[in-house]
Amino acid sequence: MFTCNPCNRRYDDQASLDFHLLFSPCHAHKCGSCSKYFTSEADLIAHAAEAHHHAFECKPCGQVLNSRDLLRVHRESNLHERMTNSPVNAFFRSWPNFPFHVQLPPHKSWEQLHMFYGWDDQAPEYRAAWIRYQDALASEVTIWFGDVLDLESWQKLCRAVGIDPLPGTCADGYMAIRNLYVNLIDLIQWARTGRVDGEVKRWKNNADLFEYSIATRRIFERDVTANDKPNVVLRHLTNCMLPR
Template identity: 25%
Template sequence: MSSTRTALSSGNWTFLSSFSDFVPDANVSDVVNFGRLACQRGWRLNSRGWRSRWRTCFHREYIPEHNPYADPHFDFFMSFPGFRTEESCAVGDEFARLAQFMKWMPGTHEYNVYRSQAFRSAFTVHYGADASKLDVWQTLCMEVGIQPAPSSITKCKKALKRVHVNIVDLVNCRRSGSTVQRFHSYNELKRYTCERGKGRVFPRELAKEEGFIKALLKAFLHPE
């Protein structure tokens, strides 16, 4: 991820500064600043609009290796001036606070777009974006109680298909350091996940994006 740590250039700064409601942070890279701006404007990662604006800013094509949400210096909730974050707060609860602060109404397109951004950022910060790293899969396996961890990515994926955990809870537990709850069956997990008003459904649209999220959702959402 060295590409995300480049210094701000005058050309990039010109693009980032062209938005009157956005103030670039000189203490982080231009890529992280682009990610902060994208969060504020609701640009979906790797969408046509995202790629077009990326080209305008950086004068090159976007590639997944440049994903700003994978940079450890990126914080979705710090992207909104005036909002005070609580680092120990669950992602869903933190987003609910942010939505109230920004006056995003639940169920609206704006609310759903930003909720996806929040979970994408939190997931990437805690798990990364590269689905080809065995150590990440092994850490995840141990996190959900699979020990010893399998010796290959294929075996990890197969083992995860037999584990029933809520992915929103998984991200929240990684953030808080607590242990994620396991369910005895897929149907039990489904009832828990779909309970109205609890905010336990992970944004399904993230499964369309290449990377670790897609691979993990495929493993969890298609159990054996």
């Protein structure tokens, strides 16, 4: 039997457990302060704002810390600098009166923006906004992983997907990630939240990754595959990193 530690549900095989961990809403969003679970990021954010008044928010980048000391350390960090200059944050904050929550993953904020303005999917306004959103995602990749000559960027990529040992050169980094299949929005959110190493799920092939990306609406389509499907393959990340 395979047991889900957060909720103690049991499954007959690893594949069923993996599916549960990816898609079950019962424990997808955990409060770091009190360990309660919520079915959506929006519910979690509302809970944190109401129940944990001791939190300290960094106004420029939207990060929430548990103490003034942590807030002070955060403001001197690379995370603060990059979140302050985040193209994704700038895109969502450019829409008048839209209630943007920086803690939400980009694809969730896009869904909320879509509903907020009530766009028809065929409307020119929708398509123009979608293109701007995709451009913001591409720029966000560059903010976090964009220096192809920086070994730290390659090592960060490898940490995100759990590659060990970390590469010792940029060339080793390229070789390590070139055949991996990872959703780029998952990768962006990992960088934006400073999560634990190896948390970004690796997929066996492009077909499985494509199915996951469409099902969860985590779509990055700045580059497209030969059959015009959204390109969400990590090996194509190098196309965003290399000079054009």
